[in-house]
Amino acid sequence: MKRLPLTRLFALAWRQSLRDARAGELRVLFFALLVAVAASTAIGYFGARLNGAMLMRATEFLGADLVLRGSSQASPDQVETGTALGLDHARVVEFSSVIATDAGIQLSSVKAVDSAYPLRGELKSAAEPYAEERSGGGPKPGEAWAQSQLFAALELKVGDTIEVGEKSLRLTRVLTYEPDSSADFYSLTPRVLMHIDDLAATGIIQPGSRVSYRELWRGDSQALARYRDTLTPRLQPNQRLEDARDGNRQIGNALGRAERYLNLASLAAVLLAGVAVALSAARFASRRFDASALLRCLGLSRHAALGLYAMQLAMLGLLACSIGALLGWLAQYGLFHLLRGMLPATLPGGGVWPALAGIATGMVALAGFALPPLAALGRVPPLRVLRRDMLPVAPSTWFIYGAALLALGLIMWRLSLDLMLTFALLGGGIAAALLLGGLLLLAMRGLRRLLAKASLPWRLGLGQLLRYPLAAAGQALAFGLILLAMSLIALLRGELLDTWQNQLPANAPNHFALNVLPADKDAFAARLAELSPHPAPLFPIIPGRLLTINGEPVRELVSKDTQGDRAVRRDLSLTWAQDLPSDNTLTAGTWWGGLPTGGLPGLSVETQLAESLGLKLGDRLRFNIGGLEREAQVTSLRDVHWDNFQPNFYMIFQPGTLQDLPATYLTSFYLPPGNDKALVGLARQFPAVTLLQVEALLAQLRSILAQVTAAVEFVLLFVLAAGLAVLFAGLQSTLDERIRQGALLRALGAGRPLLLKARRAEFGLLGGCAGVLAALGCELVSALLYRLVFDLPWHPHPWLLLLPVIGALLVGSAGVIGTRRALNASPLTVLREG
Amino acid sequence: MSASILKAQNLSKVVPSAEGALIILHDLSLDLQPGDSMAIVGSSGSGKSTLLGLLAGLDLPSSGEVTLAGNSLNDLDEDQRAQVRADHVGFVFQSFQLLDSLSALENVMLPLELDGLRDARERARDLLDRVGLGQRLTHYPRQLSGGEQQRVAIARAFAAEPDVLFADEPTGNLDSHTGAHISDLLFTLNQENGTTLVLVTHDERLAQRCRRAIRLEGGQLVDRREP
Known part of the structure; x- marks a missing residue:
């Protein structure tokens, strides 16, 4: 017996696809995939490029893309590896030294740099203290900045000579x-910048000197990644690699949250894609039950029939996904064009x-959501050609939902690379769907009893929903998921922007004042x-060094190159305070109020240092103070917000x-610009x-946050647009039966106003239910996300109560528009088309 | 006497129901030679379509055996039966069963394409010419009248040059004039191609044109007309 060769099946699938396309059969599925892939590709591109731009800005905080930091000099081969990869290199050596002049001595933080420094960003300097700044340049050999x-401390002026070592x-x-x-923002010693060629002549660097060495690297991301990979296993215990993320807490936090938000937005796009594909693939399959039975009658085996449709779907999917990816790529150019004023030119x-990734997302969503209906x-039993009531044998429900969930989980994980996020979304989504779906089914049973007494439009409209409660619950869930994805993205946007606003309010301190003498204290505060x-x-501020913990010398207690090690090797800025500083939160113990007087004085320690x-x-701590x-x-132990400029x-x-x-x-204070x-x-x-200006640092941070904010706003718009498009596409796929029923009712003499009312009742209720599901689901999922992913405090969102209304309006109007054919076309035409 | 093309022995079909086992077809045997024609008549629910489904291998009997073109259908799985259908069987249905998304020509081409024939388009065009639809090749089913749709279905059924053609109420959805025209077409093609014809019908005149006829009532054979 012969079997249909694969090539012939492929040719047949190709021809069938062309014919189906010409007959307009594939429009809905094609469109759903197109929108979903375009949205996730655009967000993907937008996120990746914006991230790149933000990282580029953030690298300024390091002065490089990547820094090899260590307490001893990097070995020659560690440096050669980098230069061999084509990376640009600069070297920085930092140490403390006493600067002596005739007027006195001042402990300073000296930084010796080569001519290539900095690799990212620029130095700024002025000809006189507080004179106008100029960017660029650096000290030449023989010079110091x-x-x-x-x-101020040494009564120096530009042109004077200082001694650094010898x-x-x-x-x-x-x-x-x-x-x-x-x-080194909180270091209290003034900076002296000198050229590295003069370093040897200072005679300061001796074996055992406390010196920090940094090798700065700049280059393309691939070469940097290779360097990182090559070097990581060869790092000495006293060396570490840092990039922009490690380098700065403020930027790291903002970038981290923005990245998770963008990821979440693309997950929402995938969820939308899934819903759209599931709805339209189910329609694709149910409209082919007859054709499949006929093909089986004509002698096509079950596998061949399945293969034929799978190939058709794959062709359709590849085409839709490719065009979608292209559209997404174009769309992100549009986004960047809109944002051109805010972003760096290159x-x-x-x-x-x-x-x-966009194409793969679409294909996996197609496979996961279309395979069950395809199977x-x-x-379909071939006997269906004789008896149309014969439906396909139902497969195991676990298989259907398992396939879809697996696909969704895989995509989510691939996009976010974050198992926690995936589980939070997927787990929350499943729990919400099960719980709410069950509630919905129960509610519909109750509604059925009420319906007997309702007026004709309600009976006509809701009869359709209540006759197939499972299908209706499915549709409400699908639309609910769409609304959920949209509202979740909107909700998180507000939350993130608020957090960033709070982190850097407009009047965040932009100056620090150090070395205020006790005698000047009150006058200074008044001024x-x-x-x-x-x-x-x-x-x-009292400088002091930690000596022992419970009588044990600290040097023996801490491991090398940890935060604790760095803390015990230098003077800490000790202080006392009556009240817990604002923005600090106690994590253990009590503030002074509850402490007994007498005995050892109380001490409150920052949590991370305490851990280290x-x-x-x-514990008893002994300090050497002067x-x-x-x-x-x-x-007590305290959490401290290091990024609040206090x-x-x-x-x-x-x-x-x-x-x-x-x-x-x-102290720190805010001085409006122009003062x-x-x-x-x-x-x-x-x-x-000593007055320190941090305006430049603040401005840099603000501009990065502005970029992140803009990204978040635009991604939100994109998700909302994609959600609406998918909602309409999804609704289209459920309308066949309703259009037919409408035509039949008109043939029986029902007027258009009656039909309109019935449609409004039906779709309005469907949308309202979807809105309720979305509101409850959104709260559930957001609670999980806040706790597990974004590390934000959760509180209820009363505006979500609007969702049922929004849902009823959206789905209601989309449904009425979608079925207007049943109202306008000749009933005969509609009925004849079947 | 030449070998049978279609043979049924002691065919029964029983389905479970709420009131116990329901006998749809009871102990039926028949034997058809190549080129033969047979009508299955009876009232609604008498088991006609069930018998047709069993003879064509679309369903399996509860007991008894069907041999189609030398293949014992009971011994074959669904995919093997599909292959037998591909090689030997054509169908015409009461509801035409044309694919909406395909034009008249493409509907007729479908079985030829499944067979991998290179001249599928020419042969389909030729067949549609023979059923009088040479001018409607690019029309979609919804643009054709019932009679025209059935003619497309007949052209499709004969396209694969089947040994046996099963027709389920081929004129059931058509007015008497169009029905007569369709049955003329069926018998003409049946004779030209030497195809064995098995048709289920309510139409006594159509049944009369067959060489043989059996009448079913409540799943039982109640009358048999032999040539």
């Missing part, structure tokens, strides 16, 4: 901005991956109150325990005070 603090350097400019300074290209086609609306309190040092409540030793007992501290002592020691004061003169005045009035 220093922050205005040093000029080398004399001439001060040529005032350093006002280093792109990579944020890591954006990294997105490569081909987002397009391929039904293979099981500040005149200049700035809400200055932060003045915090006392292995501290717990009740030659005196003081002991304190850990009474003075923040690792260690806060109970008031009254350090007051006898010499302290200076620190440079007031600042100069302040500097003149309090010459000992």
